[in-house]
Amino acid sequence: MTSRIRNITGILVLSFNALLAQTAPVSFNAFMALLENHPRNAVSQQWQQMAHSILISGRGQFDPVLSGETEQKQWMQKTSYQWIRTEAKQNIFAGHSLKAGFDYGQGSFVNPEFQTPALGIPYAGIELALGQGLIMDKRRADYLKSKAYGNLYTLSAQQEKNELLNSASQTYVQWLNFKAQLDIMYYFNKLAQDRLSALKHAQQTGEKSVMDTVEASIYLQGRTLEVQDAQLALNQIQNYLSTFIWSSTGLLIDSTLLANNTDVLQGVLQQAMRIKSNVSTDSLNAPEINRYAVKSKLLDIELQYRKEFLKPTLNVRYNVLSSGIQAFNAQQLKWSAQLAFPLFFRTPLGEYRVVKSQLQQNILEGTQKRAEWLAKINALDFKLKRMANQIITAQQASTLSKTLLEAEQIKFQNGEGTLFLLNSRENKWLENQLKLTELQAKWLQVYFEWVYAHGHLNYKL
Numbered sequence: 485m486t487s488r489i490r491n492i493t494g495i496l497v498l499s500f501n502a503l504l505a506q507t508a509p510v511s512f513n514a515f516m517a518l519l520e521n522h523p524r525n526a527v528s529q530q531w532q533q534m535a536h537s538i539l540i541s542g543r544g545q546f547d548p549v550l551s552g553e554t555e556q557k558q559w560m561q562k563t564s565y566q567w568i569r570t571e572a573k574q575n576i577f578a579g580h581s582l583k584a585g586f587d588y589g590q591g592s593f594v595n596p597e598f599q600t601p602a603l604g605i606p607y608a609g610i611e612l613a614l615g616q617g618l619i620m621d622k623r624r625a626d627y628l629k630s631k632a633y634g635n636l637y638t639l640s641a642q643q644e645k646n647e648l649l650n651s652a653s654q655t656y657v658q659w660l661n662f663k664a665q666l667d668i669m670y671y672f673n674k675l676a677q678d679r680l681s682a683l684k685h686a687q688q689t690g691e692k693s694v695m696d697t698v699e700a701s702i703y704l705q706g707r708t709l710e711v712q713d714a715q716l717a718l719n720q721i722q723n724y725l726s727t728f729i730w731s732s733t734g735l736l737i738d739s740t741l742l743a744n745n746t747d748v749l750q751g752v753l754q755q756a757m758r759i760k761s762n763v764s765t766d767s768l769n770a771p772e773i774n775r776y777a778v779k780s781k782l783l784d785i786e787l788q789y790r791k792e793f794l795k796p797t798l799n800v801r802y803n804v805l806s807s808g809i810q811a812f813n814a815q816q817l818k819w820s821a822q823l824a825f826p827l828f829f830r831t832p833l834g835e836y837r838v839v840k841s842q843l844q845q846n847i848l849e850g851t852q853k854r855a856e857w858l859a860k861i862n863a864l865d866f867k868l869k870r871m872a873n874q875i876i877t878a879q880q881a882s883t884l885s886k887t888l889l890e891a892e893q894i895k896f897q898n899g900e901g902t903l904f905l906l907n908s909r910e911n912k913w914l915e916n917q918l919k920l921t922e923l924q925a926k927w928l929q930v931y932f933e934w935v936y937a938h939g940h941l942n943y944k945l
């Protein structure tokens with residue numbers, strides 16, 4: 485029987501420990517770490533995957549190409565002709581490429597252009613673009629653009645994650661604010677309960693009138709309603725906050741996990757203020773700003789590509805041939821050249837000027853956007869400094885209000901004051917406490933806006 489009790493006790497202890505492990509205290513940093521499983525974070529990872537994929541696609545522009553072609557004709561039990569052409573080609577830079585291949589052509593009616601010795605003709609050669617494509621052609625432009633588009637997708641991933649972290653941190657601060665307000669309401673509700681109990685006792689001894697007891701009872705009912713309103717507000721924001729908490733299996737985690745939160749608003753505020761004072765404000769890595777630089781890079785590549793069309797087309801092909809028995813001989817060769825150019829270049833010149841104007845426009849817009857963004861950061865910096873002073877002032881006002889309340893409490897106990905004046909002093913203290921809490925929460929929200937504007941994703945406290 486004893487061993488059975490021990491087994492049951494052991495099972496209960498293990499179950500309790502497992503429950504504690506599942507409901508470990510959730511701090512701000514632990515909460516932000518849970519965002520790794522959020523669907524928007526998965527979207528950010530998809531942007532990163534797209535960036536990698538488009539870069540691979542761009543590199544494919546310089547993949548070697550193998551090709552082959554053959555044709556044969558049989559007529560009256562004779563081979564009229566048969567020819568085979570195979571080639572391996574490697575693009576090396578812009579419009580240039582190396583190639584090697586094998587030509588074979590035999591038969592009574594084979595085209596003399598394709599006719600070769602019985603063993604065929606191996607060849608090796610080079611293709612050069614000496615006009616259009618000397619510096620930039622479509623193949624190289626697409627490759628360079630793929631790198632820029634990869635950076636653009638990386639910026640999209642960064643912006644997606646930055647927006648997620650900012651939204652989650654803002655909601656978390658709101659939740660801390662409502663939780664702090666509820667704690668304040670609980671405290672003042674307890675004060676009202678204690679005062680009503682004391683007045684009922686004093687009424688029984690004849691020290692206080694019935695009117696004081698009625699007024700204290702009405703006052704307590706008002707405090708109770710305030711507690712219920714604060715509970716409702718906290719429940720609403722907690723339900724919304726829970727939408728940020730996802731498990732690795734893709735399911736929402738129950739919001740009761742937040743019940744074990746150990747953070748208090750003032751503690752989080754002090755951590756954020758310490759980090760703010762130690763962080764350099766010189767660097768700016770906002771994806772909204774960096775996007776203009778990437779777009780300028782894309783337009784610059786397009787501009788270089790369009791500039792090539794202002795040159796004539798001059799392509800040269802040079803192949804060294806082999807007889808099939810002897811090695812390649814410089815005396816045995818095949819070459820060709822192609823030259824072409826429009827007389828007025830109006831179409832390429834117009835396209836070049838359009839892209840150039842787009843590049844200048846993007847540079848100007850980026851400069852203006854950066855100036856506006858820096859002005860926004862400076863405004864947030866100024867606001868944080870002023871709000872820090874306001875918090876100090878609100879703390880002093882709250883302390884003074886509490887001192888006045890304590891003095892009024894002594895007067896009331898000595899029969900020199902009134903319950904109405906005592907309640908007024910208490911309401912003023914409550915008002916200052918709520919204002920202090922609101923200022924602390926607003927400072928944190930502005931701080932996270934400041935972090936968002938810098939774009940470094942440094943939300944950790």
